[in-house]
Amino acid sequence: MPVRVVEGSAPSQRSGQDASNGRVLPPYSLLSVGRAFAGTQNVSSLQKDEAWRVNVRIQGCDLDNGYLCGTMEALNVPLADTPVVTFWEGELIDAKNYTFYTGKWEATPDDDIRHWSKFPSFGPLLSQVEADGGKSLDLSNYPFVFMRWKEQYFVNVGIDCGLTIAGFYYVCFSCSDGSINGFYYDPNSSPFQKLELKSANEGLSGFTFSSYQLQ
Template identity: 70%
Template sequence: MPGQALPPPCTFLNVGQAFTGTQNVSSGQKDEAWKVNVRLQGCDIQKGYLCGSMEALNVPSAETPVVTFWEGEIVDNKNYTFFTGQWDATRDTDVNHWDKFPSFAALKEDVKRDGGRSVDLANYPFMFMRWKEKFFVNVGTDCGLTIAGFYYVCFSRSNGSVNGFYYDPNSSPYQKLELMATNEGRSGYSFATYKFQ
């Protein structure tokens, strides 16, 4: 098959899908975790794109939950590779962060060699992504938080779990994001797509 195949559709990557969990923002001085809710607002697998909102609750510096809008890149070797090439991320930064995911171990040598372009990610049980917060939705930039960095994300196709690490050279390193898909916003049953002749 010439070129890279696109990942197959995933029932957890649909507009309206919600995820809930925590982001550990602990530093040397304090142990802190925020409750986080994410909702997908858009998804175009063919273009390697998705976007959504992220709501952080119990943020000490904010009186209300903080909501941001983010855009994501799906590492598919067609639209995006494992190398970020922006947001102050070097190739070493990329490999060090991807390496935090156990599911990356089988890909590491290929990524170090050619950016992972030789790897067939279409049928890999995990999808790798970057999520970049673009703006605050409900608070001003003076809320005490920064969105200068971005998340390295590993998404499980089988159960909808999301694991991520926030990267910003000016923030606590390796802030861990752990989310699970929920049934919120979904009703009824979902079926695979069939075309009748």
């Protein structure tokens, strides 16, 4: 949910580990409903350095159809009196429902490759993705889960809040430590705004959302 600023080795085949108790879990199980993440989004521009604190919670997940959804809360947005919450829907890159090529939201195949290549874990997959978008890849046991997140609407503020949700996020989830990295894409916003999140479910000190009703 950035401010609109216009400016010119072989993969390991292992499942994720739940950091709270050391149990080895299937990769997608770490993206279950209720999972929470906290971190920052860097929205720096040529004019200034800026980062927002961000909370994300998964609200729905349908692995068979490569779908998940959730809420994103930005806490220290300039000119906003309250945290700004958006609802997003996600596409799991599973080579069945969705490939690495977006095919919408103004993203070209070159844009896709450029953004996915920002993730070191994408390197071993690059040649196959360039060949067919990754349709022939088996990602079921890959230790990273790739996704796209598209914010659909503002939950608690109006569209005149000074932010844009016209773009979407390229996202990489690490099954080994539960961390999330992402890059925001919108041709009319500052490029490669980085999202960095860590799991907030472990221990007794997490964060909580205010109550919002999703329409």
